[in-house]
Amino acid sequence: MPVSLYNTMSRNIEKFEPIDEKEVGLYTCGPTVYNYAHIGNLRTFLFEDLLKRTLLFAGYSVRHVMNITDVGHLTDDGDEGEDKLEKMAHKTKKTVWDIAEYYTKAFFSDFDQLGMIHPAVTCKATEHIPQMIALIERLEKRGHTYVSGGNVYFSIDSIDDYGKLAKLDLESLRTAVRDDVDQDSNKRNNKDFVLWFTKSKFGAQSMMWDSPWGKGFPGWHIECSAMSMHYLGEQFDIHCGGIDAIPVHHTNEIAQSEAASGKKPWVKYWLHGEFLLDETGKMSKSKGEFLTLEFLKKKGYDPMDYRFFCLGGHYRSQLKFSFDSMVTAKTARKNVCDRIIALKREGAHLVVLESQKALDYQEAFTTHIQNDLNTPRCLADLWGVLKDDGLSFDEKYSLVLSFDQVFGLGFATLQVPPVEVIDDPVVLELLKKRTEAKLAKDWTLSDRIREELDALGYLVKDTASGPSLEKKM
Ligand code: AMP
Numbered sequence: 001m002p003v004s005l006y007n008t009m010s011r012n013i014e015k016f017e018p019i020d021e022k023e024v025g026l027y028t029c030g031p032t033v034y035n036y037a038h039i040g041n042l043r044t045f046l047f048e049d050l051l052k053r054t055l056l057f058a059g060y061s062v063r064h065v066m067n068i069t070d071v072g073h074l075t076d077d078g079d080e081g082e083d084k085l086e087k088m089a090h091k092t093k094k095t096v097w098d099i100a101e102y103y104t105k106a107f108f109s110d111f112d113q114l115g116m117i118h119p120a121v122t123c124k125a126t127e128h129i130p131q132m133i134a135l136i137e138r139l140e141k142r143g144h145t146y147v148s149g150g151n152v153y154f155s156i157d158s159i160d161d162y163g164k165l166a167k168l169d170l171e172s173l174r175t176a177v178r179d180d181v182d183q184d185s186n187k188r189n190n191k192d193f194v195l196w197f198t199k200s201k202f203g204a205q206s207m208m209w210d211s212p213w214g215k216g217f218p219g220w221h222i223e224c225s226a227m228s229m230h231y232l233g234e235q236f237d238i239h240c241g242g243i244d245a246i247p248v249h250h251t252n253e254i255a256q257s258e259a260a261s262g263k264k265p266w267v268k269y270w271l272h273g274e275f276l277l278d279e280t281g282k283m284s285k286s287k288g289e290f291l292t293l294e295f296l297k298k299k300g301y302d303p304m305d306y307r308f309f310c311l312g313g314h315y316r317s318q319l320k321f322s323f324d325s326m327v328t329a330k331t332a333r334k335n336v337c338d339r340i341i342a343l344k345r346e347g348a349h350l351v352v353l354e355s356q357k358a359l360d361y362q363e364a365f366t367t368h369i370q371n372d373l374n375t376p377r378c379l380a381d382l383w384g385v386l387k388d389d390g391l392s393f394d395e396k397y398s399l400v401l402s403f404d405q406v407f408g409l410g411f412a413t414l415q416v417p418p419v420e421v422i423d424d425p426v427v428l429e430l431l432k433k434r435t436e437a438k439l440a441k442d443w444t445l446s447d448r449i450r451e452e453l454d455a456l457g458y459l460v461k462d463t464a465s466g467p468s469l470e471k472k473m
């Protein structure tokens with residue numbers, strides 16, 4: 001069954017056909033490590049993990065490369081503002097290297113707790129300065145750059161398709177050269193961007209490297225072009241990020257990569273994850289306070305509850321965060337896990353699917369996930385399997401474990417808690433009396449006994465095979 005993905009470049013769902021059938025090249029823009037990731041950032045990384053898992057599920061092998069931005073990302077995605085890491089270092093009186101190390105560790109702690117698969121290559125911008133300089137030199141040789149006010153700029157007028165990803169209107173951009181360019185700016189065109197800074201408005205930058213244009217530091221966009229091409233070649237399959245990367249970051253990455261190599265398209269499929277919103281709109285770090293995974297944990301949520309919550313929305317739709325919806329996700333995940341634990345308790349094991357019903361479920365799930373990662377439909381498939389009495393325990397178990405290759409919710413490692421033998425004669429007597437009251441349809445008495453048991457710390461559950469007792473945690 002083919003995989004189909006929405007390509008931001010064409011604004012269409014396209015059949016996925018990798019450049020080389022043997023291995024898919026996947027580049028995902030990594031975190032800027034100047035602060036904790038907020039749960040909105042994590043939504044984007046979860047979407048990328050889902051994409052990778054889907055490709056693996058479909059039988060591809062995937063070479064995933066993700067960068068760590070530890071220099072060059074200014075407080076504005078364009079060329080305005082201070083380097084985000086330098087700003088945090090000044091504020092906290094630490095070195096930029098300490099800031100980068102601390103928040104990289106924090107990022108991977110979140111990453112692991114959310115069950116994401118590590119990339120084959122994780123590359124730090126600060127360790128790839130020679131590759132960036134080499135790329136800028138190639139651009140310079142091909143006539144795409146100019147030096148102004150001490151910085152090296154990419155000239156968007158040196159190519160004829162700038163802005164194709166974001167569908168920017170080139171004509172109005174050209175007019176902007178005359179009308180809108182800030183008189184103080186060193187740029188010839190507003191949309192030109194810095195490849196290499198030697199001058200920062202914010203005083204001495206502590207991360208600096210020698211270059212043919214003077215001691216300085218790279219622009220943010222050149223990082224991703226240089227590192228992705230270094231590890232995946234000059235043309236590769238998929239590049240991802242959040243939707244905010246479309247108009248500037250990814251637009252500029254495409255411009256400089258295609259200008260340097262002369263090869264088009266640089267990337268075959270562009271995928272973007274929509275935002276997580278909070279009550280006030282887009283969740284962002286610049287607003288000051290933001291929600292982290294650690295905060296959710298303090299509130300009593302498991303990281304997998306957040307993963308489950310994200311699976312409930314399609315990656316191309318905005319998702320609104322609220323604690324009410326987290327409660328719903330937590331309850332639903334518990335329900336799923338309880339059912340899987342019950343299957344394990346019954347001794348369910350993995351089998352080759354044979355019944356038509358089981359094969360139909362497998363096919364439906366595959367169709368839904370491979371059709372542009374339709375996770376809401378896939379969750380419905382999961383519920384369908386768990387509730388279907390026409391499937392054997394082994395089939396159910398095999399199906400949910402197969403689905404979990406994509407969900408990544410850790411079903412295989414769910415622990416079966418030991419069954420606690422309840423032998424307190426008072427409790428057993430109460431349970432017997434409640435069963436008798438129910439048979440006699442004396443609901444008042446049966447409810448009263450339930451409350452008594454509850455006060456003693458026991459929960460009564462009425463199941464198809466009769467009432468059962470559970471000690472409350
Ligand atoms: P950063 O670490 O700031 O570079 O951001 C990491 C990723 O999070 C980027 O791909 C952003 O596009 C993405 N992102 C930022 N804000 C949100 C949000 N509210 N919801 C989802 N993704 C976001």
Ligand code: ZN
Nearest residue numbers: 029030224249
């Ligand atoms: Zn990037």
